[in-house]
Each structure stands twice: as C-alpha cells, then as structure tokens.
C-alpha cells in the first residue's frame with residue numbers, strides 16, 4: 201500500500217475532494233493535518249471522520265478565506281508553528297460556475313470565480329513556497345515539499361458550448377499555467393508542484409446540477425458512463441504527493457473517465 205508521512209496543509213477540507221484528501225492522507229500515514237475552509241462546522245465534521253478512521257492523526261482546524269492573503273499567511277504560520285514543517289500542500293478550495301454566456305455576464309460574476317479558483321491558489325502556493333524553501337530535504341526521492349493544485353479537465357480543454365462557463369474554464373487554465381511555471385522555477389530548489397485535472401466528481405459542487413438532471417447528458421458523454429468518486433481523486437493526489445511520482449513536475453494528471461481525450 202502507498203505510504204505517506206509527515207504533515208499536510210489542505211484547503212477546501214470541509215467538503216468534497218478536500219475532505220476526501222484529508223481522510224486519505226490520514227489513512228496513508230500523514231499524521232499532522234492543517235485543515236482550512238471557510239466554515240468551522242464543516243471542518244469539525246471532517247476532523248470527526250478522521251478521528252474515527254485514523255485516531256492517531258493530529259488535526260488543526262483553520263477557518264479562513266483563500267482570497268485573503270493576510271489570513272493565509274497566518275494560516276501557514278499557524279500550521280508550521282504546530283507541525284514544524286509542511287510536507288504537502290493541497291489546494292482544493294474552489295467554487296463552481298453558474299453557466300452564463302460571456303455577453304450576459306457581469307464583471308462581478310467573472311471576478312468572483314477568478315478570485316477564488318485562481319488568485320486563491322496563487323496566494324496559498326506563495327505562502328506554502330515561502331515555508332517550504334526554509335525546510336530541509338527529507339530523504340532520497342523526497343523533497344523539501346510537494347504542492348498539488350486541483351485544476352479540472354476544463355483546465356486542459358473547454359467545456360461544451362452548451363455549458364458556457366468561461367470564468368471557470370479560464371480560472372482552471374490559469375491554475376495549469378501557474379502550476380507549470382512554478383514547477384519549473386522551484387524544481388531545482390527541491391519543491392515539486394503538480395496539478396490534477398478531474399472530470400465530473402460527485403461532490404456538493406455539482407450535486408444541485410446532478411439532482412436537476414443537468415448532468416445526465418454529460419455523464420452519458422463520459423466513456424466510462426459515470427461520474428468519478430472523491431476517493432478516486434484523493435488516491436491520485438496521494439500518488440502525486442508520494443515519492444512514487446518523484447520525477448513528475450508540472451503535470452496536470454487527468455482523471456476523468458476518458459471524457460477529455
């Protein structure tokens with residue numbers, strides 16, 4: 201079985217993929233977890249699940265907004281003070297789009313999605329990098345730190361024209377650009393950065409669309425004929441965090457049931 205160790209800083213940990221990553225990391229051996237999200241109650245629920253499943257894991261709840269740089273700087277310091285170092289940073293916090301054609305969209309519609317999904321990832325990555333640059337390398341095939349950003353298959357290709365989600369698609373292409381640029385810029389300094397590009401995954405982000413039947417056609421269009429699960433994404437993130445992927449830098453690992461090929 202894949203084994204991880206050390207400490208992690210995970211955003212969006214109160215729901216969906218972020219919560220799944222926190223639970224998977226605890227199972228795989230990460231025994232210190234700093235969990236960040238906007239809602240403290242949601243984070244407490246994540247912690248309770250981890251305490252039931254992996255009682256040896258130490259968790260710290262950090263309610264914060266990824267768009268607020270001062271809060272993220274404090275959050276990274278808080279995690280470092282408690283855990284000495286941050287071995288893995290996973291940027292999962294994100295919001296979904298409300299489909300609207302560009303000519304019908306307001307600047308606020310655009311800005312909100314870009315702020316959370318792209319600028320929020322940049323802010324977290326910046327402060328994780330500052331901390332990781334101060335850490336020693338761990339061991340052979342293990343770096344000073346590893347960062348994994350959650351992009352989307354819509355960070356690689358566009359959504360269908362019938363689903364006009366330009367700000368979301370642009371934000372996720374931006375996450376891929378940021379991941380590639382900084383993967384190159386920090387590789388020699390011992391920090392490994394990658395992204396994952398999920399297809400449709402059953403989480404609260406798309407549960408409304410699933411219930412209203414909006415996703416039926418999209419699931420049909422997915423060659424495996426179903427949406428992915430949080431566990432399938434969390435396991436891929438654990439692989440990218442582990443030394444098994446030590447020569448992977450700047451990739452966007454696509455996990456989409458063959459939708460985008």
Ligand code: NAP
Nearest residue numbers: 212215216217238265266293294352398400401403404405
């Ligand atoms: P989710 O269940 O809605 O989880 C996202 C979490 O991020 C929520 O707890 C949300 O809190 C939090 N969040 C939103 N804005 C934040 C902010 N400004 N500061 C801190 N936390 C914030 O959605 P998910 O599906 O797990 O999505 C996780 C990531 O995967 C996102 O980046 C999403 O774009 C990406 N993704 C998802 C899918 C999919 O099909 N589900 C596919 C491809 C990529 P609130 O609930 O309070 O907003």
